[in-house]
Amino acid sequence: MDNPEVESDFLRSVHALLRELDGHHPAFQSERGMLRWTLHKKIDRNPSNGALLIKILVKELERAERCNYRQYIIPLLHTLMYTLIKAPCIPDDLYERVYDFCKKLLTLPKPYCTIGLDYARQLKLERTIPGALYQRMVSAEQSLKNDSFPYQEKVFMFVDPELLSEAVCRALIDEIKAAQMSQCMKSCMLCVIERAFQTVLKEHGHVKNVHSILQAKPLDVTEHYFQQVMAAIEHAGRDMSAEYNQYVEELGKIYSTLLSTSEKDVEKTAVEKSSGIPLPNPNISFHLWRDEDQLWKELVLFLRSPSQSCEQDSLSPELDIFEFQDMGPDFDCCEQTRFSVLSNDSGIERDLPNLGDENQSSYTPEAEHSRLQRKGCMKKKGSPLDSLAFLQSGSNGQGAKPAGKLHRKSGGSVMEPVAQLKRLHTARVLVLGDDRILGRLAQAYYSLRKRESRRAFLTPRLKVQFYYVPVVEEQPTSSPTEEGALPDQTEPCELAAYLGRADPWYESNINTLCHMIPKLATMPSSPSKSTVSELFILDVIAYYVRLGLQPVFFQVYAVKVFFSNTDLEPVEDIFLIELSLMLEDFNPSRDTLPTKKKVAVEVPGADLTLMYKKVLLSNREKEETLSLRSTGLVIKAIPSNETEDLVCLNVNTTEVVKVSNLSGRSYSLVTNTIRTRNIKIRSTEQRTFTVCLDKDSRRLYKNVTSIEVFPCLEPSYCLQKTRTRRSSLEEEEDVGLAKYLPKSLLLPINTFAGIVQ
Numbered sequence: 001m002d003n004p005e006v007e008s009d010f011l012r013s014v015h016a017l018l019r020e021l022d023g024h025h026p027a028f029q030s031e032r033g034m035l036r037w038t039l040h041k042k043i044d045r046n047p048s049n050g051a052l053l054i055k056i057l058v059k060e061l062e063r064a065e066r067c068n069y070r071q072y073i074i075p076l077l078h079t080l081m082y083t084l085i086k087a088p089c090i091p092d093d094l095y096e097r098v099y100d101f102c103k104k105l106l107t108l109p110k111p112y113c114t115i116g117l118d119y120a121r122q123l124k125l126e127r128t129i130p131g132a133l134y135q136r137m138v139s140a141e142q143s144l145k146n147d148s149f150p151y152q153e154k155v156f157m158f159v160d161p162e163l164l165s166e167a168v169c170r171a172l173i174d175e176i177k178a179a180q181m182s183q184c185m186k187s188c189m190l191c192v193i194e195r196a197f198q199t200v201l202k203e204h205g206h207v208k209n210v211h212s213i214l215q216a217k218p219l220d221v222t223e224h225y226f227q228q229v230m231a232a233i234e235h236a237g238r239d240m241s242a243e244y245n246q247y248v249e250e251l252g253k254i255y256s257t258l259l260s261t262s263e264k265d266v267e268k269t270a271v272e273k274s275s276g277i278p279l280p281n282p283n284i285s286f287h288l289w290r291d292e293d294q295l296w297k298e299l300v301l302f303l304r305s306p307s308q309s310c311e312q313d314s315l316s317p318e319l320d321i322f323e324f325q326d327m328g329p330d331f332d333c334c335e336q337t338r339f340s341v342l343s344n345d346s347g348i349e350r351d352l353p354n355l356g357d358e359n360q361s362s363y364t365p366e367a368e369h370s371r372l373q374r375k376g377c378m379k380k381k382g383s384p385l386d387s388l389a390f391l392q393s394g395s396n397g398q399g400a401k402p403a404g405k406l407h408r409k410s411g412g413s414v415m416e417p418v419a420q421l422k423r424l425h426t427a428r429v430l431v432l433g434d435d436r437i438l439g440r441l442a443q444a445y446y447s448l449r450k451r452e453s454r455r456a457f458l459t460p461r462l463k464v465q466f467y468y469v470p471v472v473e474e475q476p477t478s479s480p481t482e483e484g485a486l487p488d489q490t491e492p493c494e495l496a497a498y499l500g501r502a503d504p505w506y507e508s509n510i511n512t513l514c515h516m517i518p519k520l521a522t523m524p525s526s527p528s529k530s531t532v533s534e535l536f537i538l539d540v541i542a543y544y545v546r547l548g549l550q551p552v553f554f555q556v557y558a559v560k561v562f563f564s565n566t567d568l569e570p571v572e573d574i575f576l577i578e579l580s581l582m583l584e585d586f587n588p589s590r591d592t593l594p595t596k597k598k599v600a601v602e603v604p605g606a607d608l609t610l611m612y613k614k615v616l617l618s619n620r621e622k623e624e625t626l627s628l629r630s631t632g633l634v635i636k637a638i639p640s641n642e643t644e645d646l647v648c649l650n651v652n653t654t655e656v657v658k659v660s661n662l663s664g665r666s667y668s669l670v671t672n673t674i675r676t677r678n679i680k681i682r683s684t685e686q687r688t689f690t691v692c693l694d695k696d697s698r699r700l701y702k703n704v705t706s707i708e709v710f711p712c713l714e715p716s717y718c719l720q721k722t723r724t725r726r727s728s729l730e731e732e733e734d735v736g737l738a739k740y741l742p743k744s745l746l747l748p749i750n751t752f753a754g755i756v757q
Helices: 004-022 026-031 034-045 047-066 070-086 092-107 112-128 132-141 166-181 185-204 210-215 219-238 244-260 263-268 294-304 329-336 357-362 365-372 384-394 435-454 494-502 504-509 513-522 536-547 715-727 736-740
Strands: 152-159 284-288 425-433 462-470 550-555 557-563 571-575 578-583 606-615 621-636 649-661 664-683 689-693 700-711 746-751
Touching: 004 034, 004 047, 004 070, 004 504, 034 047, 034 070, 034 536, 047 070, 047 092, 070 092, 070 112, 070 132, 070 504, 070 536, 092 112, 112 132, 112 219, 132 152, 132 185, 132 219, 152 166, 152 294, 152 435, 152 536, 166 284, 166 513, 166 536, 185 210, 185 219, 185 244, 210 219, 210 244, 219 244, 284 294, 294 425, 294 435, 294 462, 425 435, 425 536, 435 462, 435 494, 435 571, 435 715, 435 746, 462 494, 462 513, 462 536, 494 504, 494 550, 494 746, 504 536, 513 536, 557 689, 571 689, 578 700, 606 649, 621 664
Parallel strands: 152 284, 152 425, 425 462, 462 746
Antiparallel strands: 550 746, 557 571, 557 700, 578 621, 578 689, 606 621, 606 664, 621 649, 649 664, 664 700, 689 700
């Protein structure tokens, strides 16, 4: 039944949300991002009002489509779908109106058509099987043992302890602990069972207090009914032509069986009111990022674990998958899975290690024979086409020659591939920090892709998605007077600022956490802060990883560094956001001092030579060489404004220009910008410079004389290219499997809408 007061309150909240998107909400600038969270919290407290909120959101969506307010469509649609998952018993006419609206979005360009198609499919399933989206989400996020829906998901939260303070890390851990204290495997199964009975059997009779009945039963009984409910849901989902009454009848039998086995308990329980069934927070594990290979190790552990449960400790210290002997007998399942990359066995008998001195006393010929005996085996080589599909899927690429090279790629494809890989595990990697943490993520992603190019182990089984939450604390992490410290950066989160310009909903919900998380971490703890209903940071992160499914792809760049000491080999590294070049202090020897009288004005800087390919909007490249005197330069990979969103490098140089005036010779500093993809920089004097990658003072290269910067190639493409060159001496552009592999390494960061044109 409609409530005018509640409807008026919802309408005010939705209009305030839209004004926040327009930036016309100055009274609440300090609390941006709270409006959406507050609106959904009202549904959590009273789920029966969910249909009323959906009705208001549908009206606003139809008005936005009619008045061509496209900036409102995606935020309103995400808010509506999240409400639909949380609230049960939505009228069929509302389903039909939302479904028709999503179909209209198919005529619009990306990202509207992509999101509209995805939500239209979900609505079709939810309309046929009420509660299916909720039940599938809980089953996958909590990795519940389930034969009918075996998908598993997990959120990996990575934090660099050198970039964020202990107070911020403690605040994040406390919220994760508070959420997990109220969530266990049994409680999550109860939520799925209750939701199924509530959405389906409510119109056909009073639903007793199922929660109290199953709470008193052991875990195996609850798991038995959970398996039956999920089997009924998935059976109806596979056979969409089956009548809805058959699904209701099947759930009714399960419900009758449950009541018949608990007749005494039913007499003592009251009829269940329209109480809310909470949506459990996703399974999140917290990790302090210390090891370079830590991301890969955690993904392997997640893939090898047979099942995850909420009772497991997700905050335990990081485990090393190579130290099986320290893990005890519970890790036997990991030992049984052979992973040849970890093996040091060459397969040759003479390379086997000799017996230790401690075993010499028990040496026998029979023992020697058994030690050298091997079982007959053969190596099975997979099909090249299978490897191609795995590498294409893992690299998020669609070929080596995409259309529109200069324009940034975002979002997924409207049409699914013909041979879609069925991967049961999904890892959502979430990093928190400033641009420096993204530099580490790019390094880890490159290392992971390099491993997968040699042998596709994770790619065929695991889908990896990356998320980013900017966090900046007020106090600087290093003192300006400290040796090797970087100059003050005007924008510590350039990539987050770009994502906020590309996706306004990301700006409203995620970029607002940049200064809010440190602020909440320093607030005094209160009893209400630890309750599940007040976990603001965790709720926003859960909303982000659940609905942020549209990636924006960023080109990863490689740099080759040459040192003044010719005995040192050149070093290759990668960066994602920025490369800065700073001149070092020059102390010339007596032999190199000029014999002429010292000039009155000492011109700063050093003479540099820049060789690059100038990028034009016509996709043509023009080779140019430039000599100038400069005090330093900064190479930016992220565009500073939304009007020129091109995948290229912006080289900002500070040029020293000599001028003459009445007082004598002088100089002025002029800033120039060069747009390129590849560039070589070298010093023509005896001056060296320092190179810093991604604003990270830990990634410094000193005594550098020249550098080469170019787009980082996809490791799988490089491997196929190398194999082709071995078989053919002729230089060909791309032959064999290399033609179908993406050429450049792109790092995808998920947002709510991708890039909104």
